[in-house]
Amino acid sequence: MQPDDTTPSLTSQIKTGILEIAEVFLSVLEFLNHRHSLHCSSSSNSIRNNYKNPQQWRNSFEAFGI
């Protein structure tokens, strides 16, 4: 595909993709924490039923400005 005037550069597309990943990762973490706080079973409607410590990961998102 040939880029036109409105096509973002590849560098920009990569950086935007990473920021989108960080955002969705954080929203999934919030969902998991909310579900945990409600003491809901996680044995269904999920990929898995146990996690390490999602709360610890929050610090790593500061660098992404989120």
Add this chain to the structure above:
Amino acid sequence: MSLSATDYNINIGVLQTAHSIFQQWRVHVRSDELFTEINFVLSRFTGPFLQLYRQTASLLLTPSRNPSLTSPKEKYALLAQLMVLLNDIYYDFTCHDLPPAIEDSHEEFFGNVSGWFQAFLLWNPVDLQSDVC
């Protein structure tokens, strides 16, 4: 068709096809049926996907280590095009839940000092300042 260690045109084709399927998960409601499908894909695809991510990221961030795959700049742009797709698929994999392999490699990707993502946010290669793709 499977992923190749050296032919990035093949890899782009494979990942474009994979992403066209996986991106449909983004708009689906969480259900056991959806997670059965995602788990099946993860069981087959996560290992090769992460391996390709590491290889491509390493080539883009330190192209001098393997000039035969990173130059001329058209080849470098091909790698960058592949990285766009790899990020799209990473998003597909994490849009509903955190797969174990993604959780296990969290520091490798999100780490503040040595993480791939942080490295790419600071990355500004001369060869892509006028994109050729």
